[in-house]
Amino acid sequence: MKHNDTYAIGKDGVKWGPVERTQWLALQHVKRSYSDDVLSQLDALGSQFDIKEYARLDYASGALPVFSLSSLTWDKSKPNVLITGGVHGYETSGVHGALRFAGSAAHEYHQRFNLLIVPCVSPWGYETINRWNPNAVDPNRSFCKNSPAPESAALMELVSGLAFIMHIDLHETTDTDNSEFRPALGARDAVEHKEWAIPDGFYAVGDTLKPCPEFQKAIIETVEKVTHIAPADESGRLIGETLQQKGVINYATKALGLCAGLTNARFVSTTEVYPDSPKVDAENCIQAQVSAIIGALNFVDENES
Template identity: 75%
Template sequence: MTANNSYPIGQMGQKWQDAEKKQWLAAQNVKRSYADDVLSQLAPLTKHFDIEEYAKLEYASNAFPVFVLRSLNWDKSKPNILITGGVHGYETSGVFGALRFAVSAAQAYHHTFNIMIVPCVSPWAYETINRWNPLAIDPNRSFYANSPAQESAALMNLVSGLDFLMHIDLHETTDTDNSEFRPALAARDAVDHQEWAIPDGFYTVGDTENPCSDFQKAIIQSVEKVTHIAPADESGRIIGTKMEQKGVINYPLKKLSLCGGVTNARFVSTTEVYPDSPQVNAENCIQAQVAAITGALDFITKTEF
């Protein structure tokens, strides 16, 4: 469905220039603390992880250190696993799902895998509850060479040269996707606002080029023990894309420059939690993210690699 774009910044039919981007930035404000909510949780994790600042993101208003957690005693004979959260900073359970996994379930998998966790790729967006960074750039469309997004460039540099067996990128689909973020995108790029029904429930996004159907199924089966799975709409789609199996759609991850395509991992999935459902709360959303990770790891543990 196409909606008329009445976003309060910019002129209809004209792409944003620097003036409009500055106007948008001036309208953003800090709503929560990255230091209090995220960085404060890292110290206890030193029992099980090497924790390192892998970049400092420099913005006009502030600078944010970003951290990576690596299994202690990294063993080159073990396969490497990557877990990322907070690429879209407003998708809260992605950040806290990564941290919850690190402090709890991860301990059962260190003997089999080298685990790398980046819990909050986009800290400015976390604080301002945003999809974009301060330059009005979506980090999750910016995983390509010479990226204009510091967040994406820093993560690409971190994983460069490493081989990963699995990568799970933790996300949410929220009501604000239709009420704020897609209208803002339409205004910024002077395009029609394509609206779709926000699915009520959890789903995953696989890779069109490497769908890993059994892997996605295992994630869904693990998560549905914790929360409900999103149904397809009346046209058999989820967020405008054909549902391939229960709770699963596929995107061309590398073509779209998504975080899920940042490695050449054999097993890749992007999780999507729906935090605005009346059937869930914040804790349930975090549990769903952890269940997705453990379901994925349990599946590949049983798979020859």
């Protein structure tokens, strides 16, 4: 399969250079408002969170601020928990799930944990409904030394020096993975990326080096109360990875530069919601993300020693 048979930019067998990246960027347009959808919700959360602009990301289209929400009752004697959304800005329920949790359920956990919530790591990606940033770089492959993504570098700087017991990173797997993002990745890197079966339902991704199966199981069981869990495909896999247990696969998070590998937290999970399923709507997807956070926190609260 020729890469340019499946994607309009680039030449077969040739990685993208500045010209192709510029061509790609010219095709991206603002489709929704980060200010209206995300920033507008922050004022209402000021009564229970210390809200800080931790970075301002300078894009050619204009600068966009990114914010963190931390518990007002931050206490060094409590364990720290990190909740991130919108590393891939187009994955809507991750952003709004983090905000919904902050506004609806976080108050139940402030006494037990120090919560640090970053609802939208990649605001340009949110506005343009993109997996990549304007330089055609994937922030969720860029949590590494000398990160090529300013979105990732800013988050790394925010959490530097902090130890976390838990990190949950909120994502989605969408039909556009096959229709847009994997073809674009293949063209950019001059590597063929075959389509994979998009899982119909929620699943979680653990860390290969510290999979914590009981922790992942607790997330699945909590989410299952509000939405359906993705079944394995005919080969017993989800997105090409071997199923570890119901609704759970593992990734090498640090080696791949994933956000879930950002910290050295003992308990780590990446959520994956499928918003294109005929069985769900936008509200159900948000509820699934909130349930995942709650299931994770309850497990750590009951089992952390």
